[in-house]
Amino acid sequence: MKRKTNHPDCLHNYRRKKIYRIMKLLSVFLFCGSMVISAAGYAQNKRVTIQESTISIQELFEQIENSADCRFAYSNSQLNPQQIVSVNVKDSDVEEVLKQVLDKNLTYKVIENYYVIVDKTQSDVVAQVQQHVVEGKVTDHMGEPLPGVNVYEQENPTSGVITGIDGSFSISVSSENASLTFSFVGFESQVVNVAGRTNFNITMVEEATGLDEVVVVAYGTQKKVNVTGSVSAVTSDKIEERPVQNVSQALQGIVPGLNVTSSGGGELNNPLKINIRGAGTIGDGSNSGPLILIDGMEGDMNSLNPQDIESISVLKDAASSAIYGSRAPFGVILITTKRGKEGRMQINYNNNFRWSDPLLKPNMLDSYTFAKYWNDARANAGQNPAFTDEVLERILAYQKGEIDYGTVANTNGDRWQQYTGSHANTDWFEEHYKSWTPSQEHALSMNGGSEKIQYYLSTNYLNQNGLLRHANDSFDRFTVTANVTAKLADFASIRYNTKFIRETYEKATHQFGLFYHNIARRWPTNPVYDPNGFYADGGEILQLREGGRNISEKDQNYQQFRLDIEPIKGWKLIGELNYRTDTYFSSSNYLPAYAHDVAGNPYAVGVGWLSPGSTQASEYASKTTYMSPNLYTQFTKEFEGGHNLTALAGFQSEENKTRNLGGYRNDLISPDLPTINTASGEDKITSGGYGHWATAGFFGRINYNYQEKYLVELNARYDGTSRFLREERWNLFPSLSVGWNIARENFWQPLEDKINTFKLRASWGELGNQNTNNWYPFYTTMPVGTANGSWMINGMRPNTASSPGLVSSLLTWETVRSWNIGLDAGMFDNRLTLVFDYFQRFTEDMVGPAPELPATLGTSVPKINNADMKSYGFELELSWRDKIGQVSYGVRGILADDQQEVTCYPNENGRVDMWYAGRMGGEIWGYTTHGIAKSDDEMNNWLANHDQSVMGSNWAAGDIMYEDLNNDGEINSGSGVLGDTGDYSIIGNNTPRYKFSIDLDAAWKGIDFRMLWQGVGKRDYALGGPYFWGANGNMWQAAGFKEHMDYFRPEGHELGANVDGYYPRPIMSWESNKNTKTQTRYLQNAAYIRLKNIQVGYTIPQTFTKKYGVQKLRFYVSGENLLTFTDMTKIFDPETIDGGWSDGKIYPLSKTISAGCSITF
Structure with missing residues (x-):
């Protein structure tokens, strides 16, 4: 049941989920308690039994609400909720109870299932002036009915009604020329002239707060x-x-x-x-x-x-x-x-059914083009063709459908040929990645409560399936949440939050970084199946399907308690106890995977890092406990004259403990039961230990503002950490921020109708960083190895221990100081808002490289705080919200930029291959490309004045010509130190710059729409590896994509001339390094814009759904990552180039289409 909340002179009854719609029934008496609520029909069949000799009005109404599915609204000025009455009714209607308890001067009006208590005298006054009846319906911008809207005659405020659940109203006004006012919390009030009309449809616009x-x-x-x-x-x-x-x-x-x-x-x-x-x-x-x-x-x-x-x-x-x-x-x-x-219990159910497809898959060459490309690369290296004419003929025959098998037996007749001897036409990216993989998510929640206790309960299940066809990877998450708040007394309340989360991730053991590297190295000539119908060797499929599984399970348990006490108005005491446990368990097994020879006999292939036929079972477990008690108090006081003060002070501590243990055994007795206990190999402990850290801090904050015009905030924290020596353990971290809301000044009045908010902000603060990977950086530790000695004792390798490294007694916090200035502005009734920030952040005393000491020291040199860095940038946010007719819409754009500069670093020689003072984060050093030589003569003429011998030899047409930046006639990087880098220079920066997004939304009659674009405005990137360079270097570390065919080919080339090709001539040897240096020609523009999300929804009108007990029903379809625009080569996704095994060797992002619904009862 929905329970009432009493306030002086008004009662707020029904709170909606949306922030501006927090009440269905508003205050009845807005104007000094004199507004009258007219009656609406309500079924009179609600029966109650109450036998109480002494019961307060408030308790009586609560009992009726709980048993009769109705609610009450009244003004405390009319009816004292603590008044004691006597009631004795059995199976009677609500009206009978009200007759017994209401004063003779009071009566009630019925609107839907609301009983609104009013004065009889005011009711009579209303009856006397009712002459002209006006009806209609009030909705929001989405066409959803608005219950609880105040509708009253502007000339006679006592003549008023409240809209019903379906937003309808009927009101009698004094004349046909009356004006009606519609008001509702969170919405702009509207005044409508009746002008003789009898029916209105009113759409209310949310206040642009x-x-x-x-x-x-x-x-x-x-x-x-x-x-x-x-x-x-x-x-x-x-x-x-x-x-x-x-x-x-x-x-x-x-x-x-x-x-x-x-x-x-x-x-x-x-x-x-x-x-x-x-x-x-x-x-x-x-x-x-x-x-x-x-x-x-x-x-x-x-x-x-x-x-x-x-x-x-x-x-x-x-x-x-x-x-x-x-x-x-x-x-x-x-x-x-x-x-x-x-309020009464609300039940909400959400679902989402989604289908995911790889966002980007490289386009592999067909096998014939691939073979010709490979042969050309080998010819450029002075080597024999990889594919003979006989194999090339078979490849063409297979592509034409003249033969239906992808390989033939080797010369020994026992194994099927692969690579240079097979002739299939396989796109390994298409083979390994599925299309439109289904997944689903379901969420159920309940919330409600009384004045004494409120609750929120929820559960959620996510089943996300991966994109790999043969690995069957999946992720499942199950969560249960309970948040309960209870009022212990008028001055005290308690809150309890708990969460349980279980995440299960399953994948093939072979699915790790090397796999993504291998996909491109699997030649299209290799078949998926051998001629006998078995999965063929040489394609990763066997390893994924048969080579074992990795299953990890993570449980998280949150327990949070909070006690709020307010001894006097404005002074609060808060105590919190937070406790969390994280339990993680992972099991992996390597099982034998078998290909089949020509006769159909199985033979083992290698899985992961293990040799063919090897088996292994491994397990890893860890448990982390985290506890944090907080005690703080807050005092708030509003003084005469517009002075407002809030002071906060408290104490917090944290303690984190973790244990872990991991090990494995080889040689499983039975692959059907792949556990450590069923393996016969030697025990191997891979990890094990205990870790602990703790912090403690005293903190305080003071906020002062004068008429919300002049604003000051002071913060301070005295913090200690276990990660440093006692002498360096504690530090004070202060901050100060101020604001000036200029729009509150008198001199701003001429502008206030255009610029409602104009606030300047400025802040400064200092913090310390104790977030180090090493929890004990000040302890001297002696490295110990298990059975890793290089000699034997009694036939066994001994355990070893080596000299401990030194630690610095001066090791302490990194210090982070930052400045921020900002502007907040709101214009045209806050329909247009602007937020701008410019910041500088200085990180000082970073832990840098250890100083150089003589090798006779005999151990590692301790690292010390000896490096500084500066960050700076800006953020801009612009938003516009408005309405055109019945269409409401919004546009929001953000733009942000940040850069980092090292200001101090121990690099005495100024080496450019490491950090140095003045180096910008993301700097790319490389050579400047003049072009690709289109003939041998052009190459020779270039070399006559540009000695490139340091880069390589055997220069010819199709090779790179590099610029001589220092005009010394030689192309090199000098000594590689600042001031002597030869022709090596800064050619770009891979820091993402000008990160932006555009968020659009609109709504019309229940239909809602949203579109989110996201991107990076400027970024350079130097790519490498086989995904980018194709058939260069080692033939087993190369790839062949369609983009790679845009390479230099001279006139008369059998694949067609391409003297203006993008890539240099491919060279299948390490000689290719001379052309694949980091250089300006191949620097990528990694800026992009992506349609991150687009969504269309429809909310069924409440006039229909309420018949079935449904408060809200919305259906929607959504798309994620559907469009991308970038100048980067189409082999790579600009969002993932930093990750995986680098240079595109990574699990692709997904583009996703989904549909779902949300229903609230």
């Missing part, structure tokens, strides 16, 4: 108009109903300054990399990821059910995150999950 919304910040919330730091907020509608596997994917492109990259491509268990405002450190062992807090506790947001998320706040500058101290030097992501709301 813009910068006036409330956002979550550290340890609380603030009105965005009062925020002085750099904070971006994301609401749940931006991430719900997207066909993505995790929250990180949904955040890409919607928060300025939040960078989300995929290091593992589209692999199902791929951890996305996230940073805020770019890389923050290059310190040895450090990382620059943000602190991620879920309801105040550190956690993995990618494991969350996206449907459980209420909002996400991204704290980007030091002023916003300083209160979290050493755990948040590079920003914070605050995730707030949904909680129960007072």
Whole structure:
């Protein structure tokens, strides 16, 4: 049942999910309690039995609501909820109860299932003036009915009604020329002239609140108009109903300054990399990821059910995150999950059925073109053809369908030929990747409660299937969440949150980095099947299907308790206890995979790194426990004259413990039971240990504002960590931010109708970074090896120990200082909003390379804090929301940029192959290309004045001509130090610049539409390896794609002349290195724009769904990654070039089409 919330002079009854629609029934008496509610029909068959001699009005109404499916609205000025009454009814209707308890001056009106208590005298007044009846319906911009809208006559405010559940209303006005006012919280009020009409359809427009919304910040919330730091907020509608596997994917492109990259491509268990405002450190062992807090506790947001998320706040500058101290030097992501709301139970079910296809697959050459390409590359290297004329004839015959088998027996007649002896025509990317793989996700939630207790319960199941045809990879996630809030007393409440998450990832053991490298190296002449119908050797299929499985299972258990006490108004005491356990278990087995010879007899092939026929079972387990108690207090006071003060102080500690153990055995007794216990090999322990770290901190914050015009915020945290020596363990991290809302000044009044908000912000802060990979950097440790001695004792290798490395007693925090200036503006009633930030961040005392000491030291030199770096950039966000007729629409664009510059680094010689002071992050050093020689004469003439002997020899037509930048007649990189780099120079930068997105949405009569474009405006990239260069170098480390055929070929070439080809002539030997140097000609433009998401939905009108007890029913279709525009060569995806085995050897991202529905009861 929906329960009421009493406030002085008004009662808010029904709260809707959407923030602006938080009530179905508004305050009845808006104007000093005098507004009258007219009656609407309601069934009189609700029966109740109540026998109470002493019961308060409030308790009585609650009992009736729980048993009769109705609700009450009244004003405290008319009816005291604590008034004691006596009731004795049995199987009576509600009206009978009201007759017993209501004062003689009170009566009631019935609107749908609402009983609205009104004064009899006011009811009579209304009756006297009712003359002209007007009817109609009120809806929002999506055509959804709006219940609880106040409709009243402007000239006679006491003549008013409230719209029903279906948004309908009927009101009697004093004359045909009356004016009606429609008002509703979160919507702009409208005034309509009746002008003799009797029927109206009213569409209400949401208030463009813009910068006036409330956002979550550290340890609380603030009105965005009062925020002085750099904070971006994301609401749940931006991430719900997207066909993505995790929250990180949904955040890409919607928060300025939040960078989300995929290091593992589209692999199902791929951890996305996230940073805020770019890389923050290059310190040895450090990382620059943000602190991620879920309801105040550190956690993995990618494991969350996206449907459980209420909002996400991204704290980007030091002023916003300083209160979290050493755990948040590079920003914070605050995730707030949904909680129960007072009212009757709401049940929501969401589903999503999706179909995924590889976003990009290289186009392999057909086998005949491939063979001719290979022969040409070998000829350029002075070698014999790889494919004989006889094989070439077989290849053509196979392609024409004259023969239906892809290979023949070898000269010995026992094995099938592969590579240079087979003649199939296989596209291995098409063979290994499936098309439109189905997956599904389901979510169910319940929320509701009374004034005393509210609850939110949910469960979610995701089944995501991979793209690999023969590996059958899959990812399953199951989550259960319960959030309960209970009011213990008027001054105290308790909150309990719990989550259980299980993630299961299964794949072929052979599915690891080398596999993606191997796909391109499998020649198209190799067949999928041998002539006997068995899977053929030489294509990775056998290893994937038969070579064993890897199954990993991760359980996460969150337990969170919170107690709020407010002894006096404005003073709160909060205690929190957060506890989380992460349990991980992984089992892998390598099983024998068998190809078949000509006679059909099996023979073993190698799987992974093991030799053919070898077997192995391995297991790894770990458990991590995390506990964090927080105690803090907050005081808020509004003083006379517009002075507002909020003070916060508290203590937090963290303790993290982890244990792990891993091992394996070879030689399985039975492949049907692949466990360590069923293997007969020697025990091998691969890992095992215990780790522990802890932090403690005292923190405080003071917020002051004067009339929301002048804003000041001070933060400080005194933090300690276990990762440093006692003398270096504690540090103070302060921050200061100020704001000036100029639009609140008197002199701004001439502009206020055009520019409603104009706020300047500035902040400074200092933080420390203790996020090192080494938890004990100050301990002297002695490396120990198990059975790894190079000698034998009693027939066995002994364990060994080597000299411990030295540690520095001065090793301490990295210090992160940042500045931020910003502007928040809202124009034209906040329909147009602008947010701009410029920042500088200085990371000092990074851990760099150890100083050079004589080799006689006998051990490693300790690393010290000796490097500094500077980051800087900007963020711009522009939004426009408006309505044209019945179409509401929005446009939002973001643009962000960040750069990093090393300002101090121990590189005395100035070597350019390492960091040095003044080096920009992402610098690409290379040679400047003059062009490709179109003839031997042109090449010889070039060499006469440009000695390229350092680069290689045997120069000829089709080879690269390099520019002589220093005009010394030789092409080289000098000594490779600053000031002497010869013809080697900075030719580009691979840092993604000008990251942008465009978010469009529109709605009309229940139809909603959204389109999100995301991209990078500027980026250079130097690609390499076989995916880019094709048939160069070792023939077993080469590839053949259609793009590779655009290479130099002289006149008269059997494949056709191509003197203006993109690539140099292919050379199947290491001599090709002379042409494949990093150089300007092959520097890629990695900028791109991608249609990240497009979605169309339709919400069924409530007038239809309410007949079946459905509050909301929405259907939608969605697409992810459907279009990409880039100048980069089509072999590569600009989003994944950094990951995998580098240079495109990676599990591809998916383009996804999905459909689903959301239904609320």
